[in-house]
Each structure stands twice: as C-alpha cells, then as structure tokens.
Amino acid sequence: MFIAKPKNKHAPERRIGNQHGVAILVAIGVVAVLLTAGLALNQRIRSSVTDAVRIRDELVLSQMAVSGAHAAMIMLINDRKANDTDTLQEDWANPEKVAEMMALMPFEDGNLDVRIVDERGKIQVNALVKFPEGRQFVATQRTLWERLLEHVFSLFEAQPDSDPNMIINSLKDWLDSGDDDAITGLSGAESDYYEGLEPPYSCKNGPMDNLGEVALIQGVTPQLYDGAGGVAGLSSLLTVYGATASGNSRFTFDGKINISTAGIDVLAALLPMENADLAQALADYRVAKADETFVNDIAQAGWYKNVPGAGGISIDANLITVSSDFFRIIATAKRHQKSYTLNVVVQRQKAQGTGQWECKTLNWQVE
Structure with a gap:
C-alpha cells in the first residue's frame, strides 16, 4: 500500500523569504550606490560653487585695487598740473585726502586702502x-x-x-x-x-x-x-627706480633724494654723522601745523637750514631735490574677510605727442 509523505508546509515560505532577503540586499546596495554618487555629486557641486565664489571675490577685489591705483595716478597727475614740487604737505601724501578720493568710488561692500610713496624719498x-x-x-x-x-x-x-x-x-x-x-x-x-x-x-x-x-x-x-x-x-630705504636721460638715448642715475618726502632714516644719512640726531627735527618741521594749516615752507631744497639747530649744516646740493617723478602705489582691497594688494610703481611724465601728463607703469605686482 502506498503511503504519501506529508508535504513540508514551511518550504514555500522559506523560498519566498530568501527572495525577499535578496531583494532587500539589492535595494540596500542600490541605495548605497545612489547615496555615494549623490554625496560625490554634492561635493563636486559645493566645490564648484566655492571655486566660483572665490574667483568672483578675487575678481571683485582685483578690480577694486586696480581702481584705487588709477585713482592714485589721477591724484599724482593733478598734483603735477598744480605745482612742480612734491612734499608731504600735498594731497597725494595725506592719508585722509587719499581716503576721500577713494570714497568717491561707490563699492557695494568692502573697503579700499591706498598709500602713495615717493620713490625719490629713498x-x-x-x-x-x-x-x-x-x-x-x-x-x-x-x-x-x-x-x-x-x-x-x-x-x-x-x-x-x-x-x-x-x-x-x-x-x-x-x-x-x-x-x-x-x-x-x-x-x-x-x-x-x-x-x-x-x-x-x-x-x-x-x-x-x-x-x-x-x-x-x-x-x-x-x-x-x-x-x-x-x-x-x-x-x-632703497630704490632701483630713478633713471634719467643722459643724451644719445642713454640713461644715468642722478641719485637725488627728495628731502621733503624722505623718511627719518634717509634724512639721518643725508646729515653729517655728528648731526644725525636732527633727522627727527627735520621730519617734524615738514608736517608742523597750526589750525590744520602747515606752517613751514618746504618747497625749496634749502628749507632744512630753517630747522632749529640745523642752521650751520650743509647738505650737498647734488644729493637733494624737492621734486619727484617716481612713485609707488600700494592699493589694498578688503571684502568678505579676504584681501588683495596691488603694488604699482609709476613714472609721472609727459606723453609723447600730446604733451599731457600721464603715469607710466614701470612695475605691477600682486602681493
């Protein structure tokens, strides 16, 4: 007599369960791949956005600094049109006057600091x-x-x-x-x-x-x-700028120092060694004021003789001047906690052909 074996009522459920497990693992794998790809894409997008913001900020900062340098050149040109001397009593050498000039340029945000230094003062x-x-x-x-x-x-x-x-x-x-x-x-x-x-x-x-x-x-x-x-x-204290024409398309270096713009250490070098301590007195004399008005005339190279204690001093006339044609412009733009500094050396001269004053760029450096 044939006796049928009883069926395993749990077998189909195990096969179905195994299929569900494989499906879950596949789904988890797909999600993991998508998540990894998404994170990588997000990182690339964030990096691209960051780079774009950085490039934008650098471009804005550079244009701000360039604008500041050109504004400084305008000040130097206007100064030459007004007089033939260059002293610390003029607008280009006054930080407040320079700041007023820069304030005329409307930047949405950020600020601009510009300094003008006379290379002849070195x-x-x-x-x-x-x-x-x-x-x-x-x-x-x-x-x-x-x-x-x-x-x-x-x-x-x-x-x-x-x-x-x-x-x-x-x-x-x-x-x-x-x-x-x-x-x-x-x-x-x-x-x-x-x-x-x-x-x-x-x-x-x-x-x-x-x-x-x-x-x-x-x-x-x-x-x-x-x-x-x-x-x-x-x-x-030194400069390599200041070449002057010597004829026959040649040039030389006269080495004259603008005594009306030179720093204290350079003033000390101009004075006899036993009188070097008078350098500070000369520096103070140049910027002495009464009611916001400069009280001493420093437009002539011999003004130093009027400084108390310096009457008997003589500085070789071949060493000093009160006029310049080489200047350094340092323009620093700041925006969003970032900064960009442009260091420009210019020569103020008359343009050939037009005879108009211009500032010729001799060196342009980003710091």
Whole structure:
C-alpha cells in the first residue's frame, strides 16, 4: 500500500523569504550606490560653487585695487598740473585726502586702502657708481652709504654680523661694468666669490633692475635687508627706480633724494654723522601745523637750514631735490574677510605727442 509523505508546509515560505532577503540586499546596495554618487555629486557641486565664489571675490577685489591705483595716478597727475614740487604737505601724501578720493568710488561692500610713496624719498642704489661708465664711485654717494650703514647698524640691539665697508665695496663690484678683473679694496666681491656659494650665481656687473639683488650682495644679511626688532631694513630705504636721460638715448642715475618726502632714516644719512640726531627735527618741521594749516615752507631744497639747530649744516646740493617723478602705489582691497594688494610703481611724465601728463607703469605686482 502506498503511503504519501506529508508535504513540508514551511518550504514555500522559506523560498519566498530568501527572495525577499535578496531583494532587500539589492535595494540596500542600490541605495548605497545612489547615496555615494549623490554625496560625490554634492561635493563636486559645493566645490564648484566655492571655486566660483572665490574667483568672483578675487575678481571683485582685483578690480577694486586696480581702481584705487588709477585713482592714485589721477591724484599724482593733478598734483603735477598744480605745482612742480612734491612734499608731504600735498594731497597725494595725506592719508585722509587719499581716503576721500577713494570714497568717491561707490563699492557695494568692502573697503579700499591706498598709500602713495615717493620713490625719490629713498636712496637710489644704482647711483653709487658713475653710470653708464660704471667703474668708479660717486664720492657723494659713497659718503651717503657710509652714513646710512653707520646709522642703521647703530639701531640694532645686536650688531649685524657684517662690515659696512665690505658691503659698500661689494655693492660697487656688483654695479660696476668691470668684468670681474679685480675686487674693490680688500673686501669687495666679484663672480669668483658668488660662484662659490650654494647655490652659485654670477656678479651682475651692471645696474640693478630689482631691489631683491641687494640681498645677494656680500655682507648684506637677512637682518640688514629685511629689518628686525622694529628697525627698518635696507629694503625699505632703497630704490632701483630713478633713471634719467643722459643724451644719445642713454640713461644715468642722478641719485637725488627728495628731502621733503624722505623718511627719518634717509634724512639721518643725508646729515653729517655728528648731526644725525636732527633727522627727527627735520621730519617734524615738514608736517608742523597750526589750525590744520602747515606752517613751514618746504618747497625749496634749502628749507632744512630753517630747522632749529640745523642752521650751520650743509647738505650737498647734488644729493637733494624737492621734486619727484617716481612713485609707488600700494592699493589694498578688503571684502568678505579676504584681501588683495596691488603694488604699482609709476613714472609721472609727459606723453609723447600730446604733451599731457600721464603715469607710466614701470612695475605691477600682486602681493
């Protein structure tokens, strides 16, 4: 007799349950893939948006700074139309007047700070040697450098590990047109010295195009070049700008310093060493006011003789002027906690053909 085996009533349910489990796992996998893709897409979108915002902000900031630089150029041009002198008593040198000029430009948000610095108020480094001949010291410039370095060295609490005479001789060797035939004095330096350094480099044997070359000179330490402990470094006291025509399409460096705009350290270098302490008195005399009006005339190069205590002092007329044609414009734009600084050097001159005053850009640098 045939006896049928009883059916397993639970078997179909297990198969259905297994199918449901596979479906759930597949669904979870799909969701995980979609979630990962979504997160990646979101990250890419956020990154793209962030980049777009950054680019937009940089563009806005750069245009604000450019606008500030051009406004400063307008101030310099208007100043030349009004007079032939350049002093700290004029609008371009007055931070409040410059700020008023910048306020005329309507920016929706952000702010703009602009400073104008007279490059003629600094020591022209290339004027140390006669140029274009470029083989001999200019006596007045050498004396100026001796005074400058003695003054700067005296300001440091810890004396720089260098020698002023070595710096001056090495600077002359860097600038002169000699082809490494011989060093100046016993402490100069030509290419054989610099090529033994790591990394090696050659002596320029010509005028400096970039002030950073000063830092390459034998004896010029980072402390001296950059300054330290509140003492101004040579980088803030020197300039490579100021070339003037010398005929036959050639140029030279007259090395004249605008005594009406020079800083205290440069004023100290202009004065005899025993009178260097009068530099502060000269600086104060230039900006002395009564009822918001300047009380002293500094439009003539000999005004320093009117400063109390300086009547018997004489500064070589070949070293000083009260007029300039080279200026540095520092325009800093700030917006949304970001900043953009434009450092521009311009030469104020008459345009060929039209005879109109213009500011020719010599150097344009983003900081």
